[in-house]
């Protein structure tokens with residue numbers, strides 16, 4: 645099945661390509677847009693990004709599989725990324741992850757229709773550990789007691805990934 649970007653995404657990618665001397669730096673943004681549009685980065689989505697930016701499939705595949713924010717399989721509408729790296733671990737990151745896991749009935753790496761739960765490495769919010777990232781929204785200084793309210797908020801207001809400035 646061949647995919648196509650929406651007119652809006654095509655416009656965004658074209659505008660980003662104008663900023664750089666080559667199209668290669670646009671690959672991350674194009675992958676974000678593809679993930680937002682198609683839900684995950686299938687082989688066809690990677691091929692689309694490659695042909696759009698005149699890049700080899702192997703290059704696009706390499707980028708898409710290097711970063712944890714890109715998903716190769718279908719997942720929930722909101723991905724909940726709970727950091728358990730050193731600062732967050734020391735301030736209760738694993739307890740927060742366990743609470744999300746219990747409330748959502750999902751092990752890290754699993755998905756439901758609404759949520760994917762991911763144990764994440766540092767998400768650059770160490771000063772407010774433990775931190776949780778959902779789309780572009782950060783939850784900071786999170787405690788297990790706050791987890792139910794965070795889930796309720798994300799049910800009301802899903803935070804899909806793939807926003808591109």
Ligand code: FES
Nearest residue numbers: 727732766769770
């Ligand atoms: S260690 Fe968790 S945000 Fe940096």
